[in-house]
Each structure stands twice: as structure tokens, then as C-alpha cells.
Amino acid sequence: MAFADIPGVGRIKREHIIRAIGRIDGEGVPPEHRSREWELKYEDRSYPPKYVVKLAYEYANPGVTISTEEYNVHEALAFLIGLGFEVRRI
Numbered sequence: 001m002a003f004a005d006i007p008g009v010g011r012i013k014r015e016h017i018i019r020a021i022g023r024i025d026g027e028g029v030p031p032e033h034r035s036r037e038w039e040l041k042y043e044d045r046s047y048p049p050k051y052v053v054k055l056a057y058e059y060a061n062p063g064v065t066i067s068t069e070e071y072n073v074h075e076a077l078a079f080l081i082g083l084g085f086e087v088r089r090i
Helices: 014-027 049-060 073-082
Strands: 038-042 045-047 086-089
Touching: 014 038, 014 045, 014 049, 038 049, 038 073, 045 049, 049 073, 073 086
Parallel strands: none
Antiparallel strands: 038 045, 038 086
């Protein structure tokens, strides 16, 4: 499944990504969501791309959750780049 085909992904805006980043800043990253290969860079900090997209998805689609198993890291990276974020290999 292409990430763009997941219902509700089109509702994710840059502000949802930033809100997800803020949540991670406050709560941290659960061990199962730590990134091993790629990172989202934002204001000199690093974040796991798939987890950021998961949280942003849930902010953009209140009451709906999504598993990071429903998309791969490359789909998440392409989506984040499309919104103007910097991603890079760790």
C-alpha cells in the first residue's frame, strides 16, 4: 500500500508534524519507535520519521489511530520531504 493511499493522510499538514515533534520533545520516543537508519531533522534535533508521521496522522484524524506497520520508512520520508522537512540517514 502506498502511503498516499492510507485514508486521512491528505489531512496531515506541516502544523500536525510540528505538533507531533512537540509531543516527542515532551514525552520522548517509546523504544519500539526509535529509528535505526533515518531521522527527521528539525531545529537541530533528531526524530524518528515513522513515529512522527504516526502522531501527526492521529492529530490530523482525531479519534483514528494508525500503526507504523501500515507504511514503510521510505513512504514516511517522501511524505515529510514533500512537506518541506529535512530527513537524512543516521
